[in-house]
Amino acid sequence: MALVHLVWFRRTTGQWIGEWKGLVPEPDIDPTIIGDERLRLMNAWQQRIQSTLGPRCLPGEQEWNLDEWDACPSGGAVCLDVTRFGWPIGDHAWHRWDDPHRMLDWGDEHTFIEIRTDTMEIVANQRSHRPIRDAVPGQHVVDITHTQWARFYGRIFGRFIWREGEQRWSFMPSGTEGCCAPKELAEAPIDLGLGVEKESVYHGEFVQRARH
Amino acid sequence: MGISSGIISTVTGSVGSVTTVNDKTGYSLTAGSYSVRASSTQHGSVSFGASDSDLNVTISSVTVTRAFASGDSRTNAVTEVGQSFISTELTGATTVNKKRGASGTITGTSAAEVMELF
Numbered sequence: 001m002a003l004v005h006l007v008w009f010r011r012t013t014g015q016w017i018g019e020w021k022g023l024v025p026e027p028d029i030d031p032t033i034i035g036d037e038r039l040r041l042m043n044a045w046q047q048r049i050q051s052t053l054g055p056r057c058l059p060g061e062q063e064w065n066l067d068e069w070d071a072c073p074s075g076g077a078v079c080l081d082v083t084r085f086g087w088p089i090g091d092h093a094w095h096r097w098d099d100p101h102r103m104l105d106w107g108d109e110h111t112f113i114e115i116r117t118d119t120m121e122i123v124a125n126q127r128s129h130r131p132i133r134d135a136v137p138g139q140h141v142v143d144i145t146h147t148q149w150a151r152f153y154g155r156i157f158g159r160f161i162w163r164e165g166e167q168r169w170s171f172m173p174s175g176t177e178g179c180c181a182p183k184e185l186a187e188a189p190i191d192l193g194l195g196v197e198k199e200s201v202y203h204g205e206f207v208q209r210a211r212h
Numbered sequence: 213m214g215i216s217s218g219i220i221s222t223v224t225g226s227v228g229s230v231t232t233v234n235d236k237t238g239y240s241l242t243a244g245s246y247s248v249r250a251s252s253t254q255h256g257s258v259s260f261g262a263s264d265s266d267l268n269v270t271i272s273s274v275t276v277t278r279a280f281a282s283g284d285s286r287t288n289a290v291t292e293v294g295q296s297f298i299s300t301e302l303t304g305a306t307t308v309n310k311k312r313g314a315s316g317t318i319t320g321t322s323a324a325e326v327m328e329l330f
């Protein structure tokens with residue numbers, strides 16, 4: 001058996017449909033066949049393998065955009081073997097497929113902030129072509145792409161304070177003049193993807209700890 | 213993560229049956245049958261204050277396989293920049309370390325870069 005990581009994209013839009021990683025039977029191809037003919041046979045083998053794969057059907061590590069799957073017509077997708085990247089399942093979600101050129105391309109970078117969930121301080125500003133997931137205990141990554149926060153990338157340092165009366169987070173910038181985010185972000189809406197579970201006092205101000 | 217809500221995840225397993233469940237795929241390409249554009253990058257920056265003489269900050273990172281990383285240090289003050297370096301783990305976290313190189317008031321950011329080439 002061979003471990004493969006397969007990704008499906010829409011051919012017309014290049015949109016990611018889903019990914020699957022698991023064990024499949026080894027291809028049975030004459031080792032003396034090389035070059036273009038071998039590639040053709042390997043592609044045909046993969047086409048047979050992938051025909052048994054889809055959402056809800058088989059065990060395997062997988063993620064799917066079910067809306068894209070349902071919208072994709074017969075023959076409207078391409079299946080790529082991306083095993084060589086060695087990336088986790090789901091990391092190809094922002095890839096784009098260029099069907100005429102048979103090229104896997106990058107979308108725009110996403111912008112993130114990372115916060116400590118005990119003090120709600122921002123510890124990092126980040127940009128990446130690939131998803132950045134929570135990897136440090138006690139810290140949480142927030143994707144701020146396409147929000148008014150994103151254009152201040154590299155300057156967003158400070159901490160969030162829970163406004164109980166308004167039921168929202170507000171932002172208190174830190175740092176010296178010129179290197180920190182402008183005060184207008186203090187009132188800018190943001191979804192931190194966190195709940196609030198208990199009150200605490202931090203630096204003399206009323207805040208609430210985030211539930212992570 | 214920008215992925216729609218319609219996601220399912222299950223445990224690792226293997227292909228068992230040969231029932232065709234996917235007629236959506238027009239064609240399939242193995243590695244070597246398609247091209248990939250250049251590289252992917254991750255840029256991260258952390259802040260440090262005037263009182264930080266030796267600061268370590270661990271930030272979440274992409275999981276790197278063939279990536280290389282580098283670090284630098286930028287300041288907005290007049291005194292010495294100091295030293296900065298990073299180490300990269302394959303587990304999805306990157307540690308940014310900043311050491312003050314001289315006395316004086318320094319504030320600014322340390323940056324970490326992760327690049328993967330194809």
